[in-house]
Amino acid sequence: MRKWWKVALLLLLALIGAAGLGRIRFETDPLAVLPDAMPEVSGLQAFQRVFSKKGELIVLLEADDEMAGMLPDRAAELGELLKDSGASDSVRWQPRWRDSPEGMAELFAWLWLNGEPEELETLAGRLSEKEIAGSMEDAMERVATALDGMDIVQSAHDPFGFLDHSALRSFFAASEGGGEGFESADGMAQLIFIDAPRPVAGYREADAWLSEVRAVIDPWADENGIRAAYTGDPAFEAEIGGAMEGDMRGTVGITSVVIGLLFLLMQRRIGLLAGLSVTLALVFVATLGIAGWVYGELSIMAAGFAAILIGLAVDYGVLICQEAKVCGHDQLPIYRATARSIGWAAATTAAVFLALNLSGLPGIAQLGTVVGIGVVLGALFMLGIYVPWVARVGAGRPAIGHKTAWVPGRVGSLALLGGLALAALVVLGIRGLPGVEFDRSLLRPRNSASMATFERIQEHFPDWGSPAIRLVVEGDTDQEVSRRIASLESSLEELASERPDLVEAFELPSLWWPEPGRMAANREQIEKLAESKDRLIAAADAAGFSEEGTALGRSVLEAMGSVGSLSDGRMPDGEASAEILRGVASRATDGGGYLLGTLELSDPDGLGVEDLKDLRRLGGEGIHLAGWSLLKPAVLPLVKKDLIDVFLPMAGLMLLMLTLVFRRVKDVTTAVLAMSLSGLLLLAAMRLAGIEWNFLNIAATPLLLGTGLDYAIHILLALRRTGGNVRAVWNGTGKAVLFCGCSTAIGFGSLAFASIDALASLGKVAVLGILCSMIVAVILVPGVRGTAER
Numbered sequence: 001m002r003k004w005w006k007v008a009l010l011l012l013l014a015l016i017g018a019a020g021l022g023r024i025r026f027e028t029d030p031l032a033v034l035p036d037a038m039p040e041v042s043g044l045q046a047f048q049r050v051f052s053k054k055g056e057l058i059v060l061l062e063a064d065d066e067m068a069g070m071l072p073d074r075a076a077e078l079g080e081l082l083k084d085s086g087a088s089d090s091v092r093w094q095p096r097w098r099d100s101p102e103g104m105a106e107l108f109a110w111l112w113l114n115g116e117p118e119e120l121e122t123l124a125g126r127l128s129e130k131e132i133a134g135s136m137e138d139a140m141e142r143v144a145t146a147l148d149g150m151d152i153v154q155s156a157h158d159p160f161g162f163l164d165h166s167a168l169r170s171f172f173a174a175s176e177g178g179g180e181g182f183e184s185a186d187g188m189a190q191l192i193f194i195d196a197p198r199p200v201a202g203y204r205e206a207d208a209w210l211s212e213v214r215a216v217i218d219p220w221a222d223e224n225g226i227r228a229a230y231t232g233d234p235a236f237e238a239e240i241g242g243a244m245e246g247d248m249r250g251t252v253g254i255t256s257v258v259i260g261l262l263f264l265l266m267q268r269r270i271g272l273l274a275g276l277s278v279t280l281a282l283v284f285v286a287t288l289g290i291a292g293w294v295y296g297e298l299s300i301m302a303a304g305f306a307a308i309l310i311g312l313a314v315d316y317g318v319l320i321c322q323e324a325k326v327c328g329h330d331q332l333p334i335y336r337a338t339a340r341s342i343g344w345a346a347a348t349t350a351a352v353f354l355a356l357n358l359s360g361l362p363g364i365a366q367l368g369t370v371v372g373i374g375v376v377l378g379a380l381f382m383l384g385i386y387v388p389w390v391a392r393v394g395a396g397r398p399a400i401g402h403k404t405a406w407v408p409g410r411v412g413s414l415a416l417l418g419g420l421a422l423a424a425l426v427v428l429g430i431r432g433l434p435g436v437e438f439d440r441s442l443l444r445p446r447n448s449a450s451m452a453t454f455e456r457i458q459e460h461f462p463d464w465g466s467p468a469i470r471l472v473v474e475g476d477t478d479q480e481v482s483r484r485i486a487s488l489e490s491s492l493e494e495l496a497s498e499r500p501d502l503v504e505a506f507e508l509p510s511l512w513w514p515e516p517g518r519m520a521a522n523r524e525q526i527e528k529l530a531e532s533k534d535r536l537i538a539a540a541d542a543a544g545f546s547e548e549g550t551a552l553g554r555s556v557l558e559a560m561g562s563v564g565s566l567s568d569g570r571m572p573d574g575e576a577s578a579e580i581l582r583g584v585a586s587r588a589t590d591g592g593g594y595l596l597g598t599l600e601l602s603d604p605d606g607l608g609v610e611d612l613k614d615l616r617r618l619g620g621e622g623i624h625l626a627g628w629s630l631l632k633p634a635v636l637p638l639v640k641k642d643l644i645d646v647f648l649p650m651a652g653l654m655l656l657m658l659t660l661v662f663r664r665v666k667d668v669t670t671a672v673l674a675m676s677l678s679g680l681l682l683l684a685a686m687r688l689a690g691i692e693w694n695f696l697n698i699a700a701t702p703l704l705l706g707t708g709l710d711y712a713i714h715i716l717l718a719l720r721r722t723g724g725n726v727r728a729v730w731n732g733t734g735k736a737v738l739f740c741g742c743s744t745a746i747g748f749g750s751l752a753f754a755s756i757d758a759l760a761s762l763g764k765v766a767v768l769g770i771l772c773s774m775i776v777a778v779i780l781v782p783g784v785r786g787t788a789e790r
Contacts, residue, residue: 016289035360039616040634043624046472050586050594055196057213058232060453060460062189067225071190072183078220082194087212090195094182095579105555107577109526111167112560115511117521119166124525127160127536135161136543159540160553167511189460196234203241206234229453236450243755254750259314259743266739267321271393276317279386280378283313287374295366312349312371313378315710315740316342317386322736324390326728331391337721337732339383345713346379348657349706355650356702360638368702375706407726407734413783421677424684433683435692436636446755467604469627471508471597471618478514478591484622485510485595491618492599501602502611508597512584514571530561604629609637647701654705661713667720670785671712674776678708681772686765696758697765704769707744711737711777716785724787734778741774 034041048054061078063071075093082088112120126135139159158164182191194213200206210230221228263273316338323337353375356368408416458464473488475481489508496503529536536557540550571587572578587593599618601607604627607615612633619625654675658668682704691697718733719725748770751763 016286016293034631034635035362035638038634038638039619040625040627040630043470043472043619043626043630044628046474046594046624047470047596047626050472050474051470051583051596052233053195053582054233055200056232057194057196057210057230057234058453058457059192059194059213059217060189060229060231060457061192061221062227062229062456062460064225065188068187071187071226074224074226075182075190075192078217079192081220082213082216085212085216086197087209087216088194089197092182092193092579093190095576104574104576104580105552105559106572106574107580108162108165108168108552108556109559110572111165111511112162113519113522113526114514115165115167115518115522117518117525120522120525123161123164124529127529127532129535132536132539133543136539136545139540140543140545156549157552159543159545159549160536160556162553162556167509184460186460189457191457191461200234200237203237203245207238207242210234210238229449229456231450231453231457235453239448239450240756244759246755254746258746262739262743263318263321266318266735267325267394269394272321272390275386275389275393276314276321279317279381279389280313282385283374283378283381286377287370290373291370294369312375312706312710312744313382314743315707315736316346316379316382318739319714319733319736320382320387320390321394322739323732324394326732329391329394331388334387334391335383338387341714341717341733342379342383344657344661344717345710346375348654348661348709348713350375351653351657352650352702352705352709355653356646358646358649359642360645361642364642364698371702371706407730407779407783407786410784410786413780417677417780417784420681424680427684427687428680431687434686436640437632437692437694446757446760466598467601467627467629469599469601469604469615469625469630471506471599472624472626473508473595473597474593474622474624476592478516478587478593480622481513481592481595482515485513487620488597488618488623495614495618499614502614504600504602506597506599509584509595512581513595514587526560530557533557533561599625601629607633609633642698650702650705654709658709658713662716667716670781671709671716674712674781675705675708675773677780678704678769678772678776681776682765682769685768685772689764689768691761691764694758694761697762700762700765700769704766704773707741707770708773708777711741711773712781715777715781719782719785724785726782726786729782729786734782737774737778741770741778745770745774 031041031044036042036045061071061075067074072094079091079093082091112123125131136159139161143156182193183189196209198209200209214230217228220226260273260277263276264270267273319342320334320338324334327333327337350372353368353372357365359365359368407413454464471488471492473481473484475484485508489510492503492506492508496506533554537550537554540553570589571581571585583596585593585595607629612630615625615630655668655672658671662668662671686692714733714737715729718729722728745767748763748766751759752767754760754763
């Protein structure tokens with residue numbers, strides 16, 4: 001009956017795992033590990049959702065001196081090639097308004113309708129019958145004296161001054177860093193914007209599409225002597241996700257190989273290794289399957305970290321095999337030697353990880369739940385499935401003798417404990433505790449091609465390097481957005497007055513948001529200008545402007561004749577207009593939407609917690625500040641808060657679990673002191689190695705507490721079971737824990753060479769902590785608590 005019950009359990013968990021695995025999506029967005037309720041996170045999410053195109057790839061073309069100025073034509077050729085190949089159905093190599101200025105007529109007419117009445121009156125005065133001749137002479141003089149490409153284009157195509165609008169001046173002044181279209185000012189670089197022909201749901205889809213695009217561009221670039229590089233959200237997503245997956249896969253692979261080799265060296269039975277591998281696979285599938293049902297979407301870091309942590313179940317398998325060599329291969333003696341130790345170790349470790357749900361960082365909370373589930377399932381599978389397997393496959397192995405233990409005596413152990421604690425305290429006293437850092441570069445591959453391309457773009461197009469904070473104003477109705485714009489403008493002026501050391505400049509383009517009052521005041525004047533179209537065109541012709549030069553003006557005047565249809569709040573929706581509006585405003589068809597402004601700070605990289613408090617005064621319902629520089633002062637207090645809100649309750653829970661396990665003050669005190677010394681040694685080692693805490697490697701803390709608890713529980717219960725016989729403990733549980741500590745440290749050690757700094761720091765912290773916990777538990781605890789021969 002028991003066999004059928006076990007088979008039924010395995011089938012049930014396999015079905016749950018298979019179904020749950022199909023629900024899992026892996027999230028690579030760094031914001032996914034941070035709380036949505038944090039204003040700085042919600043601000044970045046609002047900006048990315050509305051004003052950043054997730055499916056837009058940016059290609060930088062660079063050429064040598066002999067091709068300077070030729071890149072726009074080559075970019076146009078490449079754009080057609082991409083569309084013909086099917087890799088994209090929308091490619092931009094120059095602004096749409098530059099390709100067809102008259103396509104912007106509706107937008108320009110709408111901006112004058114929605115602008116300040118005084119500004120419109122000034123324009124109407126220049127274009128009046130009395131002033132029009134002089135105005136046209138001035139316009140011709142501007143064409144003759146224009147010095148750069150942007151001035152030449154605007155002057156030659158705008159004799160009436162329709163582009164000389166306060167809402168447009170900053171846009172044209174910053175347009176493409178002063179270059180022609182998407183071409184750099186020196187003609188040595190060209191940008192191409194490519195839209196994905198289908199939704200880019202994740203990093204694998206992004207990587208697949210990027211490969212399609214590269215298959216078209218790379219051969220073309222080589223043939224034409226042009227250098228092509230890629231950046232944008234799809235490139236970053238593919239790069240980060242692929243790097244993390246590769247790092248995790250490599251780590252799991254290395255860990256598996258190392259564990260397998262060490263296991264064979266220690267146990268010398270392939271059958272035992274095969275059974276362990278199958279059991280671990282079941283644990284892994286069942287754990288991620290249940291996680292799929294619980295969450296649906298997992299951070300790829302959490303999933304990969306969990307995959308490594310499931311290796312804690314290996315400890316239980318190795319302990320079972322090693323104890324079987326001491327007590328024999330009958331099931332009952334194996335259960336007696338291991339069941340209590342494994343059961344309590346799993347319960348205690350799972351409780352520690354589940355306590356991570358108290359964290360303010362959702363990525364850490366998710367990790368705690370997944371690993372907690374995995375540890376419990378690992379114990380159940382090892383005791384329910386692997387113990388009978390070991391009893392059957394391991395039968396006939398000779399029992400090991402009690403060889404001399406490599407453990408110092410009590411005096412030596414106490415002296416070593418005191419010396420290590422003193423040395424750690426000296427290091428921390430001189431150099432201080434490890435600091436806390438947050439930088440999104442921690443999540444980028446160390447040699448990031450996408451970031452290198454972005455930095456090259458900043459060199460060619462200086463405006464791309466602006467560290468300005470984005471101001472996102474949203475509302476459900478037009479009136480609500482208008483009220484919030486006015487409120488934010490007032491708050492910005494107040495903060496700039498109070499903190500000139502913090503605020504350098506700000507821009508809130510309120511004229512880009514529909515305002516019925518201004519429209520009503522301007523409508524009559526707009527209609528009069530429209531009626532003057534023939535007179536104005538004739539004046540421009542007489543002054544010497546060509547038909548091409550008056551095309552934009554003619555289109556704007558025609559649009560003014562029908563622009564009244566937009567006075568209900570609707571915004572122009574032409575292709576060229578939408579290109580500009582997407583970077584300023586987004587309005588829903590039934591009203592409400594978003595407006596984007598900018599805030600330039602005096603020292604964005606040096607923001608402190610107090611600075612952030614002042615900046616948060618600008619935000620509120622429907623008003624968001626978006627900027628990566630804001631995350632560091634926002635996250636650091638949260639990480640420090642977790643030290644109190646999570647790790648103090650975790651310590652209390654750990655103490656309670658140890659009390660339940662040992663029910664002896666002496667054993668509980670030994671376990672607590674052992675883990676305290678391990679933690680002290682870890683902090684000192686981190687300080688010497690120059691490693692700081694960050695939002696990812698801090699997750700190694702529960703791992704280290706969990707392994708430290710496991711090691712202490714195994715050793716102390718073994719000492720109790722053997723009457724303090726150090727030799728017996730060393731040859732059974734001691735060697736098993738030594739094996740587990742070394743194999744786990746080697747596995748995590750491979751992360752130290754990961755391409756992503758956050759994972760590398762995690763690997764380094766984990767290795768240091770695990771080795772400290774292992775040495776203290778296996779070498780020093782038996783030396784202090786042992787009573788029998790060594």
